Amino acid sequence: MTTTTRDSIRHVALSTARLPLSVPISDAKVFTGRQKPMTEVVFLFAEITTEQGFEGVGFSYSKRAGGPAQYAHAKEIGEGLLGEDPNDIARIGTKLVWAGASVGRSGVATQAIAAIDLALHDLKAKRAGLPLAKLLGAHRDSVRTYNTSGGFLNASIEEVKDRASQSIEEGIGGIKIKVGLPDSAEDLRRVAAVRDHIGPDVPLMVDANQQWDRATALRMGRRLEEFDLTWIEEPLDAYDVEGHADLARSLDTPIATGEMLASVAEHERLIDNRACDIIQPDCPRVGGVTQFQRLLALADQAGLDLAPHFAMEIHLHLAATYPREPWVEHFDWLDPLFNERLETKDGRMIVPDRPGLGVTLSDQARAWTTDSVEFGVR
Template structure:
């Protein structure tokens, strides 16, 4: 049942006192919860090993922030399987803290929001809910400047290498995966990632061999979704060396930084991880130990763009490569602002949510020229919305 409410907040409660540099104030914040249904259930190794059920939908938290000056910012967070209603509930509780604030003070507002919900921590669901607000504020700031987000941050490139994931799930038989690979290459995609991590590693090897045979020298990645223990990862990683992979993703538990470091030191094939971590501090451990060659932060999971930029700075010092997880509409901007080699992940799942499309050609995704992130919610996104609440001053 669709729920819609409008509540009032004290516009100046806890707000920064006005100064000559305060040019605008936040006047309204709207949070919404929507569920995007997938065309069919999909499975990765977490399903085949019995840890999770097939994925049938993705929950999205939208934050829309309006200012007295007439600007509008859109932010997005998400959760797969459980968690969507929790994100929405936390966002509703803390949203009022933004009313009356200068929307340009993004770092200070991140701190204000994290302390408003500090009792439930500074990572996980709390920061994922905050991410929608943080992303909306950055969207607004770039729109104020009349610049694409990448240009506001400072772009190192105007396009980023991109690879496709959505055609390589384990729920698809190998014949379908091969068809999907051909279609992706024909669309201008620059790389293919397929899922591995099945209970029988030999079945994984057969799938990788079949895909490599089709692709030739075309860039190929594999993703084990945390399903190998250390001995299996070490053994299979050595066997996979022959396939000249761009990387092996999440070969171990996401929090096993020491194991990743040992594997990365042992293999010629690069190791990638980080998508399941939900704070900048958790990424610091991977970076400190040289545990990965490709760091894979997810802006909605780590608390938004403000925290993502901290991860980028830390990773840059180690000359790591960057491959953000999911949400290509945002991550193409962030990857373009990274000085070292970077990739973005192409998922066509999210396209119904937004009115705009991204341009892909010659293996690269172009940074859109539109101000801000360059996306707006579609009528379909509104139709999938099950609850919304507006907080106004």
């Protein structure tokens, strides 16, 4: 019997939603006066349906300004998906890049395409009846996980300690806290308090959110060595490749960075210059699964470890495909957007057996939608 795999996209729905945070969130960028506390996250959702009835959903996001711009760009290029074979993801991506070529191949344009690329990968995995990790080729069925959402600087040290205990009880393996305050002594006090609270055997990470200069980063890095940290994250400006490379050579503690970069090309500079020990790409920021896989191949060839940024619903699947043992960042902020939950056990996050990304948009996500557009026929 002969069957055909040819299908075509008949309907595209794009929407933007604002997820409010329960309390205003502050990292070091707020305390250095560069940003205001974060009160919401803005999402771009792409939902794609084919003639054969397959459906896929993907998303991008912005934690600060930029969410409306992502949605605006997606609206401009979205109609070009109609009639395309959804299996030809790379070719579609190239078409969308050229549709918006005048605004470049990084930043907002890349992040708008990422939501579509993710939806196409979700659809393809559902067609195969496989979790996305299995479709791409998994090395493992669970990934080490660490919590970040409990370690922000707006929380008192007692609150941070309580959240750390809760995370460990919930099966999360590591704890990350924010540093980078103008008062470095206070940073050290907070790190010492958390290390004492969780004990010497629980992995502990710190994140300075780009707020140190080179001299401060080296001095703090040396002071932090005593706490046996798993890594120091974003000690310098995200584009200071030379400075990160110097730190990576000078300190015993591994250096992690990459989340703020918005293309594979920008990450290539980090990799080529050995500017980190642990690379932290963000799939929605670099253009989706297609681009993320390109980046993983380069990182693996360079011998780097992996700890993707945010969006665990996506990055769990992608981290599971990395040959080296990775980490996934646990954030509970996105829980209201989806009907499903990810499982953590014994310090690891379990790859779900549901097809695709394994998430469906909740009624609350629909209620938070502020604008939407559709192309084609449902």
